[in-house]
Amino acid sequence: MTIRSALILFLSLALAGPAFAQGGPPPGGGMDEDGGSAYASPSGIPDGMQNESLGIPFGNGRGPQQRIDLPTPQDGLSSFAVPNLPDIPGDPLPELGKIVPDTALTLNARMGDDGDMIPDGLVWRLFSTRLNREGKLQLIGLQRGGEVKFAIPAGSYLLHVGYGRAGLTKRIEYNGRGTTDTVILEAGGLRLTASSGDGQPIESKLLTFDIFTQGATAQDRRLIAEKVPAGMIVRLNAGDYHIISNYGAVNAVARADIKVETARVTDARLTQRAAEVTLKLVREEGGEAMADTAWSISSSQGDLIRESVGAFSSMVLAEGEYLIVAKNKDRIYQRVYTVQSGHNEELELVANGNGQPESAIDGSGDHPPAEPLPGFDELEGIAGAIDDPGLPDDAQAGSGD
Numbered sequence: 331m332t333i334r335s336a337l338i339l340f341l342s343l344a345l346a347g348p349a350f351a352q353g354g355p356p357p358g359g360g361m362d363e364d365g366g367s368a369y370a371s372p373s374g375i376p377d378g379m380q381n382e383s384l385g386i387p388f389g390n391g392r393g394p395q396q397r398i399d400l401p402t403p404q405d406g407l408s409s410f411a412v413p414n415l416p417d418i419p420g421d422p423l424p425e426l427g428k429i430v431p432d433t434a435l436t437l438n439a440r441m442g443d444d445g446d447m448i449p450d451g452l453v454w455r456l457f458s459t460r461l462n463r464e465g466k467l468q469l470i471g472l473q474r475g476g477e478v479k480f481a482i483p484a485g486s487y488l489l490h491v492g493y494g495r496a497g498l499t500k501r502i503e504y505n506g507r508g509t510t511d512t513v514i515l516e517a518g519g520l521r522l523t524a525s526s527g528d529g530q531p532i533e534s535k536l537l538t539f540d541i542f543t544q545g546a547t548a549q550d551r552r553l554i555a556e557k558v559p560a561g562m563i564v565r566l567n568a569g570d571y572h573i574i575s576n577y578g579a580v581n582a583v584a585r586a587d588i589k590v591e592t593a594r595v596t597d598a599r600l601t602q603r604a605a606e607v608t609l610k611l612v613r614e615e616g617g618e619a620m621a622d623t624a625w626s627i628s629s630s631q632g633d634l635i636r637e638s639v640g641a642f643s644s645m646v647l648a649e650g651e652y653l654i655v656a657k658n659k660d661r662i663y664q665r666v667y668t669v670q671s672g673h674n675e676e677l678e679l680v681a682n683g684n685g686q687p688e689s690a691i692d693g694s695g696d697h698p699p700a701e702p703l704p705g706f707d708e709l710e711g712i713a714g715a716i717d718d719p720g721l722p723d724d725a726q727a728g729s730g731d
Contacts, residue, residue: 435502436510438477439491442592443514448493449476451565456480457488459501493517494565495541495554519563519595520588524575526672527603527649532560534606536578536646544570544587568592575600578646580636603671609643611656611663611679620681624657654679 439448453474457467467488471480484506490499496517522539524532539558545551551572555564568590575584582604590596610619619641627635630651636643649671655664656679663679 433506433508434479434481435504436477436479436508437489437491437513438510439493439513439515441515441517445593447476448515451493452476452478453492454478454480455490455492456482457490459486459488489513491515496565496567498567516568516592517565518568518590518592520566520571520590521561521563521595521597522558522573522575522600523560523597524577524584524600524602526605527601528672530672531599532577532602534577535559536606537602538576540574540576541566542572542574544572563595566590573598573600575602577602577604578606580645580647582646582648604646604648605669605672606644606646606674607667607669608676609654609656609679610641610676611658611681613681615678615680620658622658626655626657628653628655656681 437454439452440446441448453472455472456470458470460468462468470482470487473480482504484504487502487504488499489502489511491497491513493515494517496515498513498515500513502511520541524537526532537560538556539560540556541554541558541564542551543554554566554571558564570587570589573586573588575586576582577584582602584600584602586598586600588596588598609625611623612619621641623639623641623643625636625638625640625643627637627645627647629635630653635647635652636645638645647669649669651666651668653664654667654677655662657663658681661681663681665677665679667677
């Protein structure tokens with residue numbers, strides 16, 4: 331070994347000596363032989379040691395904290411009161427009139443040529459004249475009210491305005507500049523009521539009206555409104571209408587032709603010659619109604635009018651004579667009853683044991699009862715009339731030539 335190599339080895343051992351003297355922790359950390367921890371968290375070091383290492387005087391490391399007094403609310407003010415914020419200058423609220431440009435199309439309507447402007451209740455629909463992919467008119471806009479504005483480009487449009495059941499359709503050529511178009515509606519109102527034969531008004535939810543356009547036959551009429559309650563005003567185009575009044579759902583029907591005039595409410599009262607009838611089957615007069623009773627009502631001509639099942643059977647019948655049949659279990663009870671117009675009544679059928687068995691009435695009718703055979707004297711008279719001695723022999727024989 332040369333002197334230079336020996337010198338390098340000596341310097342290496344001299345530098346590595348302090349590291350061997352410190353005795354590092356065993357592999358993987360943990361406790362050494364003396365039981366001391368190989369690693370100490372800064373939070374586990376006493377405050378005094380930290381202060382000494384940092385040159386801070388001995389203590390708990392936290393200086394005294396000064397108390398800050400919060401402001402107390404002024405007298406008369408709630409602690410929950412929100413302070414008033416100053417208005418933001420230069421930020422005015424938007425105005426409704428500036429939403430629609432001045433170049434919009436303005437639409438309004440008048441009731442007749444000389445009538446007043448219609449303030450509300452109108453429905454405006456604006457359509458494009460071009461068909462969409464489905465072959466239908468494309469709706470451009472819809473608004474409600476008396477006077478409306480549509481911000482649309484110049485072009486051709488179809489306008490439909492509705493006022494209840496009244497309305498019209500017209501073409502509008504819009505040039506793109508601010509324009510006002512006033513629509514003239516020839517419309518009026520119709521109010522329908524009904525009374526009984528004695529003139530008393532009928533106040534019943536069973537009374538309704540159907541309104542049709544005028545036509546020569548039922549096929550030519552078009553339904554405008556159905557099941558309109560009494561007293562309601564229906565807005566219609568001016569013209570003639572066919573009215574059908576239904577009182578109940580059996581046979582009480584009244585008809586009339588009525589004319590509606592522009593800018594007027596037409597009051598029409600129809601006459602219903604009918605009455606409300608309630609049927610019940612009882613064991614004695616004034617007794618309780620018997621359940622599971624089958625009812626059948628027929629006209630005097632034998633036409634079946636109504637059938638129902640229950641303890642009570644309520645209906646409205648036109649005035650006239652009816653045959654009422656009640657079937658309970660295997661017994662049948664019947665009565666002839668005359669309905670008087672405007673005379674509402676509760677009718678009792680008394681099951682007093684005089685009811686007929688079902689078989690006595692429910693004959694099939696396939697084999698009518700045989701008529702009694704003629705007597706001997708009757709047969710002899712018939713034979714004598716045929717074999718008349720005053721007739722010639724060829725006439726008696728009846729050759730048929």
